[in-house]
Amino acid sequence: MKAVFLVLVLFLLSALPASAADTSQINGAGSVRIAELYSDIESFDVTFYSAQPEENLSLEVSLVRPDRNDEIIAAQEFSAGSFPANTRVMKVGFWDVRNAERGAYTMRARLLEQGEVLSESEYNFVYASNSALRFRIDDLVPNSEGIAVVLSPNQASLFDIEYMLVDGHNVIYKTKTEKASLTSIPETFTASWGALLENNKEYTGRVKVHVYSPSRGFAASTENFTARDDAEITDIYEDETGASATVLGSSQVPFEGTLVFSLYKVQETGSGGPVFVESASERVPVLLADDDETVEVAWRERLTQGVYRLEIELIGNDGDVIERRETIIESDLSPSNINETGPDTGNNTTGENDGNGIPGFSIAAGVVGFFMVFALFKKLH
Incomplete structure (x- = not known):
């Protein structure tokens, strides 16, 4: 027994x-x-x-x-x-x-x-x-916005992926995708960082993949990157009165840059290069990844007739030019149109004869009438 x-x-x-x-x-x-x-x-x-x-x-x-x-x-x-x-x-x-x-x-x-x-x-x-895991890690790319990993299957499988943002020995941000799957072709899996990064500082991006079948196993990969502020101009608008640009953040480093709008008048053929007209600089509100803001400027005067070249520069935290965009403004406003005071509305305030009577007559009549009523009232009392 x-x-x-x-x-x-x-x-x-x-x-x-x-x-x-x-x-x-x-x-x-x-x-x-x-x-x-x-x-x-x-x-x-x-x-x-x-x-x-x-x-x-x-x-x-x-x-x-x-x-x-x-x-x-x-x-x-x-x-x-x-x-x-x-x-x-x-x-x-x-x-x-x-x-x-x-x-x-x-x-x-x-x-x-x-x-x-x-x-x-x-x-x-x-x-x-010879790994018994059902997949292999082909590539890993971390940057200031997040991390991406490419996995290739050896056979169909389910697994969990941990994404880690590492500073020295410290895991300052971690997120997880559960029950991800691979069948027959390589796939890319991504995650965004949920922590603020410091500009020009080196971090490590790390993934750790946990597979459960046929037996519990892990695979990991790491890659260093330097965090940078980053943003892009996604839309611009311009006319004779001013211009605007929409800026989209694409980094977890807080973007605290500037937009510079520079305006040049294009000369007729053979008359030389563009002539500088004016420039305006506006600070961009602080942006993180996927945040966007629209910044507007107004010209000192409406643009007279002609063709203008507008140059827009997006300046980063370190004073570097992150992006430059150019476009054309075509104005058909002549100087005389700009200086006009507008059409006559018929509401004259000058006391000039408007064709309906003697100037100032209605005011004089009102004063005389007032004194006559006052004298009559005093006599009765």
Whole structure:
């Protein structure tokens, strides 16, 4: 009977799914722990969880070859920072392994507070093996607006994609697409950043793809980019009285640029080049990706008859010209038309004879009548 029971226990243990991350707790029941690990030969991520606020924690990670007596290939230590209670916090890091060899690797992570180990975990993976995943990552392009990844299927599959915006070791923005699918052709998957970026600063875009079948597995890819302010002119309007331009933001760096409208009069053939008329500069309201605003300017005077060239420049945060547009204004207004005061409405206010009587007669008659009534009233009393 005991033998049968032992066989049953062994069977149940073998039926449990294998976990890629073996997380163990040190010194009994602590409030903070490493909840999840992932690593490949290029990058890794560590997710912490704590039931209470934490401060001044540090993370120690190493990449070893278990088949070579745990030879350490790479190691680093950095601050895990502080985080509030009941929160999952992810930190990302990058390996610098030159001439990586095929085979098995293990990532080991330890969470420390003033040198005391609070939690430790490890993650095993194989580099340059024939992948059992049902897809491959073909390309990854992050920029100041968002991130795009191209996946190609090995066979039809469902998976989740995590998109991460990384600053140093910190994941400053993360979003997720669940139950994405691939069938027979490559597809592009995209996400927009939901965080503000700093102009001219370098960030890292990262995707982590989680596939569930035939077994639980991950694939990740990272790429650096420099955030830039960016916008474009989508529409312009112009006539004899002024001009306008609509500007569309296309970056999570706040766009605080300027529109410059420059007007030139085109000379007749053989009379020389265009002659500068005037210029107007207007600040563009602050824009983020997919925000748009229309900026208007008015000419100092209505344009007289002729052909004019209008040049519109969109100036970025750093004073660089992001876009330049040119168009033509054709005016048929002669100087005499512009100086006219308008048609006579018949409402004269000058006291001149309008053909209906003597000028000022009705006013004089009214005054005489007033005094006659006043004298009569005084006599009766």
